[in-house]
Amino acid sequence: MAPQARDRVCDVNFTTWGRTYRASPARWSQPRDEAELRAVVARAAADGLRIRAVGAGHSFTDVAVTDGLLIGLDRLSGARSVRRRPDGTALVTVGAGTRLHELNRLLATRGLAMRNLGDIDRQSVAGAISTGTHGTGALLGGLATQVRALRVVLPDGSVRSVSGDDTPGSPDRELFEVARLGLGTVGVLSAVTLEVVPAYLLRSTEQVRPWDEVVEGIDALFDGHDRFDAYWFPGTDRMLTWSHDRVPAPEAARHRASRRGVLGAARTLGDAARSVLDEEVLANGVLGGVMQVAAAAPRTVPRLNAVCAAALGDRTHVAPSDRVMVSRRRVRFTEMEYALPRAGLADALRELEGWLRASGEPVPFPVEVRCAAADDVWLSTARGRDTAYVAVHQYHRMPRERYFAAAEEIFLAAGGRPHWGKLHTRTAADLAAHYPLDDVARVRAAVDPHGVLRNDYTDRVLGLPA
Ligand SMILES: Cc1cc2nc3c(=O)[nH]c(=O)nc-3n(C[C@H](O)[C@H](O)[C@H](O)COP(=O)(O)OP(=O)(O)OC[C@H]3O[C@@H](n4cnc5c(N)ncnc54)[C@H](O)[C@@H]3O)c2cc1C
Structure with missing residues (x-):
């Protein structure tokens, strides 16, 4: 077992993406195949070590933390x-x-x-x-x-x-x-x-809408689109909504054809340039600068949020499904997310808005609202009920405790279940x-x-x- 079992005394310190937890495992291993994985697991167990696997370390909780054997799975890939x-x-x-x-x-x-x-x-x-x-x-x-x-x-x-x-x-x-x-x-x-x-292709439609309109009509918005997502910069009275709808087959074929040839390549480049502007400059580059100002001078947050919200605009584009659903997140933050019964969402958002207004808490990161169908997975946050998700974020260099505690109280009163990978205080x-x-x-x-x-x-x- 020994030669294949590529575990070693650990000089690796593991830190979560959100800088919320760190760990110094006694042993670290990156097995190359299942046989090696079996060997390192069996040996650590026989040596009385606790074992955790780690993926990308993107959970905000200490779910992947151990002082025993930490196993990185990057080589078991493809x-x-x-x-x-x-x-x-x-x-x-x-x-x-x-x-x-x-x-x-x-x-x-x-x-x-x-x-x-x-x-x-x-x-x-x-x-x-x-x-x-x-x-x-x-x-x-x-x-x-x-x-x-x-x-x-x-x-x-x-x-x-x-x-x-x-x-x-x-x-x-x-x-x-x-x-x-x-x-x-x-x-x-x-x-x-x-x-x-x-x-499949998705049509992404981004719109800036009045806050009340989105909250009052949230059920119709969830049900009216294949995928629906809403972002709200606290202290502003608007939301950015993203709806993603599957492009029907004939239109998808025309779209793909229009992306072939020299002209098509130019169009694709045009799309890419626009998404670089949106994703890298607005979503990440500028946001990074805004966060640094916010952390240094929290009183500026309401004005910064108003500027960010004003910079958002309506747009629509069509792209392969994964490119529409996925964004880059380069500005580090901490996050709490709760799964609520859908019927409780609107009131929970109103209460959260009321708390933010009354407390004046500086929160430069948006609140995000999503949904999912009920399922039957034992530990799924959507188990047995149609679900709305509300996520609160804070820049990782700014205090989150008061904000997250208040948000958690509101989400719990609405029957919420915490995301297993995001910060919360619940127990078994x-x-x-x-x-x-x-x-x-x-x-x-x-x-x-x-x-x-x-x-x-x-x-x-x-x-x-x-
Ligand atoms: C920027 C950002 C965006 C995010 N967006 C979303 C989102 O849109 N929706 C959402 O729901 N969540 C989101 N999350 C949360 C994230 O998806 C989860 O926390 C997820 O678990 C992270 O995956 P990971 O590979 O980093 O796992 P890790 O955090 O490394 O590990 C998570 C858990 O999986 C276990 N694990 C890892 N590999 C194995 C294995 N091979 N066998 C058994 N157990 C294993 C670990 O032991 C641990 O318990 C986001 C997080 C960040 C930081």
Whole structure:
């Protein structure tokens, strides 16, 4: 086992993207294949170390933190197999460490695409599904709902292949449930099989609208588009709305044809130039400067927000689905996001607006509003109910405590469930009302009787294995 097991005493300090947590694991390993992964896991468990896998470190919570063995999955990346189905969908198996941007590229070269994505593509597939990463869309589920099968390495070094087709109630099916969204508490995923769809184009329409109009009409906006997203700079009375709608096949064919040849290349370049302006200058470059001013002089925040909101404008464009859904986020922030029953969203937004106005809290980052369809994944934040997501952000160099505490109180009163990868204060005792935590504990105990896959965060939010 030793030569293949490329674990070593660790000189790696792990820090989350949002600079919220850091860890100094005793051991660090980047296995090159599943056999190596099995060996390093078994050895660490035998040595009495706790084990955590890490993807891109994009969770804001300490979910990936350990003082034991930290396993980076970057080398378990890329396509393993593609099985096409008669209806055009496909089952694509990738290494669990594949980053979403690599996944999107490898799907595009095969004429395929993810049914839905979040708003960035830097995460690993395993990390994204394990915390319930979601995008937006009233009829669309989060990434874990797109998982069909998994290969899971258990603490004893054995591997289990589990799938959504396993008999309901069977040990494999229950392991599948917790492995597809379970904070890495039932094993280290080595491969993930996703159901994907034929490549498609989205029309993105960005509009600046009055705040009241969006809040009052939010249900119609969610239901009226394939995907709907709203951003609001606190202290301003407008929202930027993004609606993304699938372009019908004949129009998509015309659009693709118009992108061929010299003229088409020029048009594509024109689109790219505009998106560089929007994404890099407005969304990231200018925003970075604005944040530095805000951190140095918080009193300027209301004026800065008014300037940012005024700089937003209406636009529409058509592009491949992943390029429409995904943006770059280069300005670091911290974030809390809650999943609310849709019916409670409008009142929660009004209360949040009232608190921000009354408190005068300087918040230069927008509030984001999204939605998802109800699903049946055990630990999904959208489990059993159509869901609206509200995310609050703060520049990482500015205090967030008062703002997030106030927002959390409002979201909890509305029946909210916290995103597993974003900051919150809930415990297993609070969350037991929302999730089948006893079943989760039973599945964990069966595969991890010595609690090797625990950490402080999983103890807090899931409790101990049964
Ligand atoms: C800028 C930014 C934008 C974001 N946008 C969205 C968004 O649009 N929607 C949304 O829902 N969330 C969003 N998030 C949150 C993010 O998607 C999640 O926190 C996600 O878990 C991060 O993926 P990761 O690869 O970085 O995982 P990590 O943070 O590294 O790990 C997350 C969890 O996955 C586990 N894990 C990782 N790899 C494995 C494996 N191979 N086997 C078992 N367990 C594993 C870890 O142990 C840990 O428990 C965003 C975060 C940031 C920083």
